[in-house]
Amino acid sequence: MLKKFFIPGRFKNSVFIKDSNGIKINKTVIIVGISLILSIIGLLFISNNESYYNKTIAKITSITEQNSADKQMNTQYIRAVILNGHYKGQEITLENKTTNSQALDLKFGVNDEVFVKIQGNPDKKIVSSDIIGFKRDNYIAYVTFIFVLLILSIAGSKGLKSLTSLVVNVLIISVVFNLYLHGFNLILVASIASFLFIFTSLIIVSGVNKKTFSAIIGTILGTLSAMLVAIVIFKVTDANGIHYEEMEFLTTPPEPIFVSEILIGTLGAIMDIAITISSSIQEMYSKNPTIEKKLLLNSAREIGNDIMGTMTNTLVFAYFSGSIPMILLWLKNGYPLYEIININISLEIIRMLTGSIGIVVSIPITMYISMVLLKNHKIGLRS
Incomplete structure (x- = not known):
């Protein structure tokens, strides 16, 4: 049976839980442990949540780059695999133009996931594909995980x-x-x-x-x-x-x-x-x-x-x-x-x-x- 008790001295503000075997466990350790498990489950879910999106998502597999003559513009020729929807598993080619400042555009890397617009014909074959956005939820989840773990570990x-x-x-x-x-x-x-x-x-x-x-x-x-x-x-x-x-x-x-x-x-x-x-x-x-x-x-x-x-x-x-x-x-x-x-x-x-x-x-x-x-x-x- 678990019992709560307080330890005087330097541990007087820490709450411990004592089980039937007399093992003392700090309450903070339990909170952090549970949060760590939940965070890992959340990260695994977000890393494989493409099927829950209405938009088509593709994962970049390779990139070839070409600079313009004045080196102010960079064109990325991208190959990617569709991860969800009717065209799941099919490979597509994409083109992405970026500037040096990247103020209004993005430069992609291999393994990045992007939202794409697909146009197909009646035979369900892809006619054209364009990038419409960057899938950021993975990175937001990573930062959130670090924040939650730190605040629970410290406080x-x-x-x-x-x-x-x-x-x-x-x-x-x-x-x-x-x-x-x-x-x-x-x-x-x-x-x-x-x-x-x-x-x-x-x-x-x-x-x-x-x-x-x-x-x-x-x-x-x-x-x-x-x-x-x-x-x-x-x-x-x-x-x-x-x-x-x-x-x-x-x-x-x-x-x-x-x-x-x-x-x-x-x-x-x-x-x-x-x-x-x-x-x-x-x-x-x-x-x-x-x-x-x-x-x-x-x-x-x-x-x-x-x-x-x-x-x-x-x-x-x-x-x-x-x-x-x-x-x-x-x-x-x-x-x-x-x-x-x-x-x-x-x-x-x-x-x-x-x-x-x-x-x-x-x-x-x-x-x-x-x-x-x-x-x-x-x-x-x-x-």
Whole structure:
């Protein structure tokens, strides 16, 4: 019979399972082992899932390449075998043209799998075949497998909770998109989804306790403060100076989409700050219940100041990294940097500044809420 028990000392936070033979097994090892088995099964399935696709898939068996005279264009003459559908097992020839930059095209290799368009005659013989896309699910599965294995190996049950939270949030985002496509107000739907993100993420990962409650309130108030500042600025300035060039392909007004982007993008950083502050205060108090209230507050403030700087930089890197190709393009065409920043990446600057406001506001809010919740424990006195 299996029994759970805790080992004092350096293993006090590790859960072990003891069987009838007295063998001790770390819970993390069990989680990682089960996940490893499931991941291997998943990888085997994805590596042989061609029959589940409606599109025709072919596996490249050989490639012959030929460069153009100016060496700016490369033509690949490909032989491949069809893996699914009516023409399964038949060999086809394909042609693929690539440029040196490969910005709008792909260069294939042997054993790559591609989606192809097949045209046949009434006798079910192939007349022509063309490549229409690259089958990427294998590579996505490999990266996902590594990510899952690492997070479970390092964080154990906490990592499993984090993965569960991630899956739940992805489902919420998919619901948001579907509701918007069915005519619902995007800002309203995104606001409701943000509350769900906060509650599900923090409760699943940290459980139902005062630390989580402090982080939830701090995240909500910090996000609302940031959004309120952004909306007031938009109203006062009538959104002058905000350029929506990157959304010019949209057939709907860009403002609701941009506000929703700010809301969801800001939420992640503020949530990270809030749970870090509340967790730090709770941990310091639990390690030293006699700690003075002033000392606890100063320590929490110091932690918050350090995180504030790193998280602000994180927002800068996250938002500007996606604009690097456009920045380089405009610079190569002779546009001055100030004009690029003013016109072409103004949206990223607004997102970054709004998120930074939320971070700054959430730190003191979470600190004082955590202190209030610990008040019943009479900070500075032994319980």
